[in-house]
Amino acid sequence: MERLVHISDTHISRFGMFLPDRLDACIRIVNGLDPPPQFIIHTGDLTDYGILMDYEMAVEKMDEFVPDIIYVPGNHDERNYGDSLFREMVSQVDVLNSFGKIVVLTLGSAIPDSDNGRLGRGRQQLIKQKMKGFGEDILKIVAFHHHLIPVPFAGREKDILEDAGDVLRIILESGVNMVLMGHRHVRNAIKVGETLLVNAGTVSCVRTRGRLGNSFNIIDLYSDGSVEVSEVGIPSGEARSIGRFPIMRGLL
Ligand SMILES: [Fe+2]
Numbered sequence: 001m002e003r004l005v006h007i008s009d010t011h012i013s014r015f016g017m018f019l020p021d022r023l024d025a026c027i028r029i030v031n032g033l034d035p036p037p038q039f040i041i042h043t044g045d046l047t048d049y050g051i052l053m054d055y056e057m058a059v060e061k062m063d064e065f066v067p068d069i070i071y072v073p074g075n076h077d078e079r080n081y082g083d084s085l086f087r088e089m090v091s092q093v094d095v096l097n098s099f100g101k102i103v104v105l106t107l108g109s110a111i112p113d114s115d116n117g118r119l120g121r122g123r124q125q126l127i128k129q130k131m132k133g134f135g136e137d138i139l140k141i142v143a144f145h146h147h148l149i150p151v152p153f154a155g156r157e158k159d160i161l162e163d164a165g166d167v168l169r170i171i172l173e174s175g176v177n178m179v180l181m182g183h184r185h186v187r188n189a190i191k192v193g194e195t196l197l198v199n200a201g202t203v204s205c206v207r208t209r210g211r212l213g214n215s216f217n218i219i220d221l222y223s224d225g226s227v228e229v230s231e232v233g234i235p236s237g238e239a240r241s242i243g244r245f246p247i248m249r250g251l252l
């Protein structure tokens with residue numbers, strides 16, 4: 001079995017909607033996982049305002065996680081010219097990361113100073129190009145912030161990717177096994193065609209939905225080609241399976 005941790009929407013800031021004790025609890029839970037994850041994916045809204053003080057605090061806090069972290073920027077990260085700081089202080093975007101038999105294509109879906117999301121034709125092409133040529137024993141993941149399809153329990157629908165229809169078509173045609181997203185602050189896992197679409201809740205933002213609370217996802221990959229997505233409550237650390245889904249024909 002291989003394991004990933006999917007976190008999102010930390011909203012780190014000294015001023016905004018950030019709950020520091022929730023992030024500390026998440027760090028404690030993730031660093032204590034047995035087995036440990038191969039890596040962590042953060043699907044955006046790392047910071048709340050995208051300002052320099054937020055990024056300085058975020059870099060310091062995220063360093064407390066033991067596993068490596070892959071990042072994509074959210075709409076909050078690209079406020080106030082924060083897109084420049086994200087790329088300088090956190091991570092490059094639109095790149096393919098490789099961890100053994102797992103590849104992750106990160107894509108920036110945020111539009112500076114807007115809550116809307118869009119990949120656009122360039123990134124749509126990137127999905128086609130980068131997901132090509134891998135065998136069926138390679139788990140192909142695409143990660144971005146905005147949601148590709150509506151998420152239940154998230155209130156009024158808004159900010160879905162503007163080009164969601166075309167992106168969905170390309171993802172299904174390109175043999176992507178799993179898409180990881182955030183933004184709605186609600187966890188979800190649903191299979192569309194052969195592809196599993198996964199949203200993470202919010203780790204440490206005050207803006208939770210109903211009684212869903214703060215959480216992150218553990219994604220366990222089994223040798224039969226199925227993955228189990230579990231939501232872990234923060235600060236309780238209690239894991240609850242959202243479902244187990246067959247997504248690969250080949251064995252990991
Ligand atoms: Fe968010």
Ligand SMILES: [Fe+2]
Pocket residue numbers: 044045074075076145182183184
């Ligand atoms: Fe967001």
